[in-house]
Amino acid sequence: MSVRRSVVAGWGGYLPRRVVTNEELARRVDTSDAWIVERTGIRERRLAEDGELTSDLAVHAAREALRVAGMAPDQIDLVIVATTTPDETFPATATKVQHGLGMTRGAAFDIQAVCAGFVFALATADNFIRAGQANGALVIGAETFSRILDWADRGTCVLFGDGAGAVVLRAEPGDGTNRDRGVLSTHLHSDGRHHDLLYVDGGVSSTGRSGHVRMAGREVFRHAVANLSAVLNEALAANGFVADDIDWLVPHQANRRILDATLRKLALPERKLVSTVDHHANTSAASIPLALAEAASDGRIQRGHLVMIEAIGGGLSWGASAIRW
Ligand code: UT7
Numbered sequence: 001m002s003v004r005r006s007v008v009a010g011w012g013g014y015l016p017r018r019v020v021t022n023e024e025l026a027r028r029v030d031t032s033d034a035w036i037v038e039r040t041g042i043r044e045r046r047l048a049e050d051g052e053l054t055s056d057l058a059v060h061a062a063r064e065a066l067r068v069a070g071m072a073p074d075q076i077d078l079v080i081v082a083t084t085t086p087d088e089t090f091p092a093t094a095t096k097v098q099h100g101l102g103m104t105r106g107a108a109f110d111i112q113a114v115c116a117g118f119v120f121a122l123a124t125a126d127n128f129i130r131a132g133q134a135n136g137a138l139v140i141g142a143e144t145f146s147r148i149l150d151w152a153d154r155g156t157c158v159l160f161g162d163g164a165g166a167v168v169l170r171a172e173p174g175d176g177t178n179r180d181r182g183v184l185s186t187h188l189h190s191d192g193r194h195h196d197l198l199y200v201d202g203g204v205s206s207t208g209r210s211g212h213v214r215m216a217g218r219e220v221f222r223h224a225v226a227n228l229s230a231v232l233n234e235a236l237a238a239n240g241f242v243a244d245d246i247d248w249l250v251p252h253q254a255n256r257r258i259l260d261a262t263l264r265k266l267a268l269p270e271r272k273l274v275s276t277v278d279h280h281a282n283t284s285a286a287s288i289p290l291a292l293a294e295a296a297s298d299g300r301i302q303r304g305h306l307v308m309i310e311a312i313g314g315g316l317s318w319g320a321s322a323i324r325w
Contacts, residue, residue: 003130003174003176004130005130005173006125006126006169006170006171007169008167008292009070009168009170010064010069010071011168011292012061012062012067012068013293014058014061014164015046015163015280016049017046018047018048020044020045020046022042022044028151029153031154040257040281041255041277044278045161045280045281045283046163048146054081054093054142054164055096055097055142057142057144057164058081058097058140058142060164061142061164061165061166061293062100065138068168068297069170073103074103076106076138077105077106077137078125078134078138079095079097079101080108080111080121080125081110081141082111082117082121082140082285083142083285084114084117084143084200084285084314085147092109092110093142095108095109097138097142113319115282115311115312115313116188116285116312116315117285118139118311119288119309119318119319119320120317121139121141122167122183122186122309125139125169126183126321127186134171135171137168138167139166139289140165140166141283141285142285143284145160145161145162145213145283148200148212148213150212153212153213156213156214158281159281160284161282163283163290165289165290165291167289167292178322181303181325182323184321184322184324185239185322186321187231189317191316194315194316195314196216197220197223197316198316200212200213201214224254225258225265227316228251228258229266231310231319231320232308233266235308236322238322243267247301247305248272248273249262249266249273249310250301251273251311252312253276253288255277256278259277262310274291274294274295274300274301276290276291292309296325301325307323
């Protein structure tokens with residue numbers, strides 16, 4: 001059976017130039033390099049400069065993804081930006097990215113699912129492509145999370161970083177089997193009962209200010225480990241795969257201990273894990289496409305490989321996808 005598949009044709013990542021080490025943070029808040037490394041695996045993160053906006057990071061990543069794909073902006077019908085830190089309350093940051101790329105056609109909009117945003121955006125773009133409503137899509141995760149951190153809260157401010165990553169999806173015919181290239185399936189979940197575990201204490205309709213990240217870290221950790229292994233198993237089963245079929249696990253990069261726990265639950269060897277959390281920290285919606293771009297650019301992820309992505313974040317919202325590269 002011939003089906004339309006969303007094949008990953010290009011990828012790109014962009015990080016702000018400014019590197020902030022744990023030692024530098026330890027001069028600002030009551031923390032230490034040893035605590036941060038032991039509890040999270042994070043050693044450094046990038047932070048955007050004043051005036052460097054989410055859309056600026058996104059445009060850089062998108063240009064790189066188009067270059068790798070060998071595609072021109074006019075071959076793109078859809079620009080989706082997953083972000084929790086839009087430039088402005090409106091319009092969608094995606095429209096600024098579209099303009100920054102020199103595009104005047106197609107549709108551009110944002111998706112908000114916090115750290116799970118890239119998986120939600122990928123699922124949306126894939127469904128547009130499967131339905132025949134788009135042939136080329138830019139799926140971007142871009143964040144300046146530093147702008148919503150409480151720099152006096154050591155429990156959160158050490159965990160996050162800024163950055164952007166992008167993939168280009170291109171419609172290509174497949175056989176409808178799990179050997180096809182492209183996005184094989186996407187699996188999304190939300191459970192709003194857990195709002196209070198991870199949220200921002202402000203917003204347009206509540207306080208009129210953007211607010212700061214509040215997190216019950218230990219509780220989120222618990223949900224993360226349980227939900228991520230469950231949704232990965234759901235994605236494997238939906239395609240008739242077992243964990244052994246995975247070539248690369250590219251998880252949302254929140255905490256090295258969560259990544260290790262997920263590996264253990266799936267009985268996956270560490271060599272199949274793409275981990276960037278040590279040098280990117282948690283870049284929310286940007287973390288998966290940044291990690292994909294890093295591992296595809298350095299030759300680890302190759303054409304034909306089975307790549308599994310997964311993420312969880314505020315909402316709680318979580319999801320996974322199986323992608324044949
Ligand atoms: O991407 C969205 C999803 N987010 C996540 O996945 C985050 C999930 N949670 C985590 O990664 C971990 O829970 C954290 C890294 C946030 C915290 O690690 P933890 O092992 O759960 O520590 P904790 O929150 O239970 O805190 C342990 C101690 C506390 O001190 P007391 O009460 O035991 O005296 C904290 O006050 O560590 C203290 N602490 C710190 N100490 C030094 C908290 N933050 C820091 C810090 N530096 N930055």
